Amino acid sequence: MSSGEAATFEDLTKDWNRGIMLNSYENTVPQGDFLQFSTTPQRAGNDPPGVSNPSDTETEISTMREKFLTSVTKLVESKSYNSKVFSKEKYFQTIKEVKEAKEKGKKSSRDYRRAAKYDVISVAGTEKLIEAAHRERDRIRYYVHKEELFDILHDTHLNIGHGGRTRMLKELQGKYGNVTKEVIVLYLTLCKQCHQKNPVPKRGLAPKPMPCKDNDSRCQVEILDMQSNADGEFKFILYYQDHVTKFIILRPLKAKQAHEVVSVLLDIFTILGPPSVLESDSGIEFTNQVVNELNEVWPDLKIVLGKSHPGQGQGFLERASRDVKTMLSAWMQSNHSRHWTEGLRFMQVVRNQAFDGxxxxxxxxxxxxxxxxxxxxxxxxxxxxxxxxxTEEELEIAEEQLESSLWVRQEERAEVGADRSDMDEDVDPTPLEASEPSTSQAASGLFSW
Incomplete structure (x- = not known):
């Protein structure tokens, strides 16, 4: 594994620096020790330390929502912030004004600007303000009002494993036209899990880049020890990573035994295809046993053991173990679950969909x-x-309504463009008309049209 690769994966779990808020919310997952179940005896119905119950979680989310709404309101009211954020009243007022602007026979310059920036679509009886398509009918970006922002941000934050500002922005900017970096940062300051203050473990030496041979077909397989936090009969995690794509697969194991590891690897290889080289920091003797058994069970398969790199120790294994445990800890707290085996598949999705620099x-x-x-x-x-x-029938109806609404808006836009051209031709260029108030004046410094 290359040094760039190790550093990138570390980015998912680097510590927060509250003194430089914008830069601290890049691609992070909160630092925190894994839940130490072994320190307190578990009884039926008891949550392990650090795992909140549903009622506490609901109260915490409600408090977060109130604080967020207060902060967003202050941000919008700030004279120095040219806000794209709508209040609920302003949102529906804008929808009304956009519809009126499109329906007017004789349009003002303000009407044309409205029509050029916004569209209104109706889906399942609900009117939504969207970004004007400008012939890009495959792309729809919604505008939302501030009362909708928290749930959108909260759901996205949890779905990407407490991802930071940059990752959230990448997830949201394709679908929403006014979810800004500023409101994302406001939300992130309220997430307690993202502010756990624990020391960052020292990084081991990163493995040197491997030369590209045989299409660089190699994988890294590690066995993460979870014996102190066993989930029933599962005491280990198999961590598989493809060298070229950095795609990972996580699977629970009952024991660190070659035959069980081989069984899981065969499932992976028969889906993704087998590599040529298998690397591991989980012990040369054990890894060699796994490779030999793989070749024995699958005669047409030939995999070789990756060569060791003296002086580099178990850097990859340590980083993988720390990062997976941290992500699982966040998932368990968010889902008030004691079973890390249930979170593995979701953490796999989170890691694999994260943007890699x-x-x-x-x-x-x-x-x-x-x-x-x-x-x-x-x-x-x-x-x-x-x-x-x-049902699929309901889905088809919703899609037809969306398609129909988009076609109508596209035709209206073509008509508006034609009307605007006619108006420009009729304007006498000699006399200068009084200019319309600037964006900040027209919108009281809050909204740009």
Whole structure:
């Protein structure tokens, strides 16, 4: 594993620096020791230390929402902030004004600017303000009001494993036109898990880059020790990473035995394809046993053991163990669960969809050639519409309504463009008309049209 690769994965778990707020919310997952279940005997119905119960979580979220709304309101009212954030009243007023501007026979310059910036679509009886398409019908970006912001930010933050500012912005900017860095930072300052203050473990020496041979076909396999925090009969985690794409797979293990590891690896190889070289910091003797058994069980397969790198110790294993445990700890607290085995698959998704600077894409995109999607919440449909869908028939109706609404708006836009051209031709260029108030004046310094 290269030094750039190790540093990038460390970015997911680097410590927070509250003194430089904007820079501290890049690509982070909160630092924190894994829940030490062994320090307190577990009894049926008792949560382990650090795992909040549902009622406490609901209270905490409610408090976060109130504080966030207060902070956003202050931000919007700040004269130095040219806000894209709408109040609920302003949001629906803008929808009304955009519709009126499109319906007017004779339009003012302000009407044309409104029509050029916004569109209004109706899906399942709900009107939504969207960014004007300008012929890009495949892209829909919604505008939301400040009362909607918290739930959007909170859901996204949890879905990407307490990802930081940059990761959240990448997730949201494709679907929303007014979710800004500023409001993301306001939300992140309220997340307690993202402010756990624990020392950052010292980094081990990063392995040297490996030469590209045989299409660089190699994988890293590590066995993470979870015996002190066993989840029932599961006491270990198999950590698999493809060298080229950095795509990972996490699986629970009952024991650190070659035959069990081989069984899991065969499942992986028969889906993703086998590598040529298998590397590991989990012990030469054990790794050699795994490689030999793989070749024995699958005669047509030939994998060789990766060469060791003297002086580099178990750097990859230590980093992988720390990072996975930290991510699992955050997941368990968010989901008030005692079972880390249930969180493994979700942490795998979070890690694989995170943007990687050295790849300039996510590991998922590098592996499969497309972005990861999460059902209908990755679609162009509004979130509230998706939330009430239950059948394919309902989905088809919603999609038809969205398509129809987009066609109508595109035709209206073409008409507005033609009207604007006619108006420009009729304008006498000699007399100068009084200019319309600037953006800041027209919108009282809060909204730009």
């Amino acid at each position: 050295s790849l300039q894409q996510s590991p998922y995109e590098a592996m499969f050639g497309c972005k990861a999607k999460f059902g209908l919440y990755s679609s162009h449909l509004p979130r509230e519409t998706v939330a009430v869908l239950h």
